[in-house]
Amino acid sequence: MTDEDYQRGATTLRGKLVPRTTTDQRLLDEHTDADWLHTDPWRVLRIQAEFVEGFGALAELGPAVAVFGSARLTSDSEHYARGVEVGRRLVEAGYAVITGGGPGAMEAANKGAREAGGTSVGLGIELPFETGLNRYVDLGVNFRYFFVRKTMFVKYSQGYVVLPGGFGTLDELFEAVTLAQTQKVTSFPLVLLGRDFWTPMLDFVRGTLLGEGMISERDVERLQVVDDPEEAVRLVVEARLP
Template identity: 70%
Template sequence: MSDDGQPAPGHGYRKGPVLLRGQQIPTTTSDQRLLSRTDPASWLHDDPWRVMRIQSEFVEGFGALAEVGPAVSVFGSARVPVDHPDYALGVEVGSRLAEAGYAVITGGGPGIMEAANCGAKKAGGLSVGLGIELPFEQGMNDFVDLGVNFRYFFARKTMFVKYSEGFVVLPGGFGTLDELFEALTLVQTHKVISFPIVLVGTDYWRGLIEWASGPVLERGMISPVDLDLIKLVDTAEEAVAIVLERGAELRAEEERAAAATAQAQQAAESTTR
């Protein structure tokens, strides 16, 4: 089963470093157990150990991804079959990103995630998968070169954001929407640099954009400038072009800031002589 319960080839259930199959697969996930409040005093015995486990996930993730280099996260549905046009689109996105010098980061599963990993790998780029513990048999797709499995969604999402310089979002369901709005919120609130967020597929995403620019904007829930955080395109070529353009702008901004800092430091040193 896939990460959303759809039939898909499975390679076992990952629980941290442990691989489980068949009857050994648990009926609840680490996230469920962490957030459960059935026993008010259980945190005294269980949660301190979970904190250590959460800490280890961050340490392992940071260590594994520290040398990935420039990377872009590609989000999309696990339900998309290999013969679907969206799968071909995912392959092209992954391929074009790799050719542009980016590592490609996905959730490591089937569907569009597999497609983007496939495109990156075949183009000679680094293909990264960030897997998640789920109550369905699923492993990393066969096109992942560097894979990290997580118990907790929040640790996994931190890795997507920390190591990505942009987000390309193909058609997907609740999981994809969660990842999209996580990135949007962090950019909108300036918790991260204003990295590009590109939605691919006008027909698929038009309703979301119309809702955001209609009732959401009209009621003052967002500002007009917030709509500029999202770019809507139809092709892989357009999506990657936006990522490259924004990447060049950010690097230019960093160079200007570094030059201004160096100049200010030199001025301060000259006044103290």
């Protein structure tokens, strides 16, 4: 895989064939004519195929934990080092490691999982600024649609460990909190790794959201923040114990 590769589902594109828009964008953009009447029903078949392929690839994965974090972390970052350790410790605790398959924090967790001899999974997505799966992914599935990919993360993970990240990381985190809050998923540990990074956000959650009655104390308690990768994995393991 080169820096010029563009991954669209199972297809790799290069050079002039790299599209200017993503599949998600074309699905969600406002239409100016009735062409969608003729094309959107066919998209349903592609979406269905992505679900079938994802379910088929991951059905026998076994216990797994998803690790999220910024794609922009560099390999000399302390957060990257924590990601490697988290991946390793999850494998030692008997879990496969699932990430978004990209660089940065995702690469770190995949690296730790592979070096520990475990199953390192990457669920890639078609994006205009990220290309292909990192080299530490052993089992990779590429998706066109974010919502299909999100389903795979929730369905095949027994919990999330979340390293510092941006909008994408926050999106995955708060979607999981919402699913737990509404009891769409149960017994789903959410561990935030990096106290200095996450504390300001948790201060807002507790001081403003809880303070103004927008959420409950139980919702705040779903978010556990730690500094130590060993403790992060311990919390995940303990949440699965009967």
